[in-house]
Amino acid sequence: MSVREFVVLGTASQVPTRHRNHNGYLLRWDGEGILFDPGEGTQRQMLRAGVAAHDIDRICVTHFHGDHSLGLAGVIQRINLDRVPHPVTAHYPASGQRFFDRLRYATAYRETVRLAEAPVAADGVLATTPAYTLEARRLSHPVESFGYRLTEPDGRRMLPGALAAHGIQGPDVGRLQREGELRGVRLEDVSEVRRGQRFAFVMDTRLCDAVHVLAEGCDLLVIESTFLDEDETLAVEHGHLTAGQAASVARGAGVRHLVLTHFSQRYSDPAAFEQQARAAGFDGELTVAHDLVRVPLPKR
Numbered sequence: 001m002s003v004r005e006f007v008v009l010g011t012a013s014q015v016p017t018r019h020r021n022h023n024g025y026l027l028r029w030d031g032e033g034i035l036f037d038p039g040e041g042t043q044r045q046m047l048r049a050g051v052a053a054h055d056i057d058r059i060c061v062t063h064f065h066g067d068h069s070l071g072l073a074g075v076i077q078r079i080n081l082d083r084v085p086h087p088v089t090a091h092y093p094a095s096g097q098r099f100f101d102r103l104r105y106a107t108a109y110r111e112t113v114r115l116a117e118a119p120v121a122a123d124g125v126l127a128t129t130p131a132y133t134l135e136a137r138r139l140s141h142p143v144e145s146f147g148y149r150l151t152e153p154d155g156r157r158m159l160p161g162a163l164a165a166h167g168i169q170g171p172d173v174g175r176l177q178r179e180g181e182l183r184g185v186r187l188e189d190v191s192e193v194r195r196g197q198r199f200a201f202v203m204d205t206r207l208c209d210a211v212h213v214l215a216e217g218c219d220l221l222v223i224e225s226t227f228l229d230e231d232e233t234l235a236v237e238h239g240h241l242t243a244g245q246a247a248s249v250a251r252g253a254g255v256r257h258l259v260l261t262h263f264s265q266r267y268s269d270p271a272a273f274e275q276q277a278r279a280a281g282f283d284g285e286l287t288v289a290h291d292l293v294r295v296p297l298p299k300r
Contacts, residue, residue, distance in 0.1 A: 002030040004197070004297040006220060008261065008289045009038075009045035013226050013240075014067050015265045021045050021291050022067045023262065025222065026055065027199065029150065030131055034058045035075065036148070036201050036222075042071030043078055049292050053082040058127075058134075061092035062203040063145035064099040073106040080112045087114040091126055091136070093144045094119035120146050123210070132196075137214050139205035141239040147203065147214045152196030162190040197297055203262060206239050207249070215253035219298045222289075223249065224262035229276050231266075247277035250284065256298045258282055261289040 009024030016022050022039025024046075033055040035042075046052070056079060061069050069092075079088055092100050097119055104115070118126065120136045126148075127134045133153075136146040158173065166185045168176060176182040176190070200214040202223040215221050225247075226240035235242050241249075243260060250258040260273050267273075270288045277286055287295055 003028050004030065006199075006222060006259065006295040006297070007049050007051060008259075008291060008293045008295070009042055009049055009051070010291055011261045011263060011289045012039075012067065013224075013262045013264050014065075016041070016067075017265050019291070020263065020265075022071070023203070024071060025201070025261075026051050027150070027201075028055070029199075032057045032129075032131065034060060034134075034150075036060050037062055037068040037203060038071035038075045039067045040070040043074040045291065046075075049294075053078045054084050056084070056088055057086065059088065059090040059092075060134075060148050060201070061090070061096075061100075062139070062147065062201070063093055063141060063143050064096035065143060065204065068203060069099065069103065072100070072103040076104055076115065077107070077109045079115070080109060083112045087116055089116045089118050089127070091118050091120055091134075091148075093146055094121040095144045137210035139202070139210050140208040141204045141206070145204050145239075147201060147205065147210060149198070149200040149214045149218075151198050154196045155194045156187065156191040157194040158191050166190060194300060197300060199297065204239055205241065206236055207241065207245055211241075211249055212253060215249050215255060217254055218250075219256045219300075220259065220295070221250055221253070221255040221257070222259040222261060225260040225273055225277075226262050226264050228267060228272055243273040243276040244280040247280035247282040247286075251280065251282045255282075255284055257285040257287070257295070259287045259289050259295055 007026040010021030012020035023037040024042035025036040027034045132150045139145040198218045223246045225243040227235040229242045229244040
């Protein structure tokens with residue numbers, strides 16, 4: 001059975017707290033798993049969340065600050081220790097190749113798995129599979145940072161009433177889907193377009209055009225909200241977003257489900273992030289993330 005869910009492994013920004021681990025997130029997309037920004041402690045959080053190394057097919061790193069990448073060493077070694085039976089692809093800013101190399105070979109271990117390095121040098125499509133297109137956009141942060149977006153190809157939804165009206169049933173339905181026409185009945189006569197799902201992952205950044213491009217029309221948007229609105233000056237200075245800014249982006253982009261994460265240690269009340277997001281006018285589904293929460297993608 002296909003599963004599409006977002007598993008939150010950690011939600012702290014630069015400094016972890018007693019209740020928040022450093023970043024780490026796994027997107028389950030049918031039979032594939034994409035691990036985003038494995039910070040320190042990700043391996044243990046995977047254990048707590050029921051995520052195995054075998055679940056990882058891709059690793060996407062937004063940038064090489066420690067809270068988003070120090071867990072790479074352990075995760076890569078665990079992939080090899082567990083002899084994951086499929087190749088794993090790693091995407092990360094090309095400008096940080098030296099950091100990736102250091103993390104990949106931080107200590108001695110035996111390589112048993114093919115890890116393909118696919119550094120990101122510019123905006124554009126990184127991979128196209130039957131299930132999705134993965135693309136990246138450069139963000140605005142003191143070090144080079146990229147956001148990621150998955151777009152599922154549009155499909156078609158069969159219309160039972162139209163099928164019945166044309167006398168099409170049983171195996172003939174599948175034949176019509178495969179061939180596009182059956183006994184003079186076209187596929188578009190008995191179906192409608194089913195829009196593919198869209199997901200975006202936006203971490204450390206100021207407001208910029210790429211944030212809006214990544215968020216546009218998303219069913220699920222995961223976005224940093226390091227600061228509350230009263231600290232917007234700090235957010236701009238350090239290259240981050242506030243809760244209100246993130247929510248305003250989601251509202252303008254028509255996001256269905258907004259996930260706020262990457263919180264500064266200075267705040268102890270997560271309810272304030274929700275209050276400011278709602279005050280910014282976002283009225284869709286909203287999750288203020290906490291460690292180990294699972295967020296299903298909205299139903300199509």
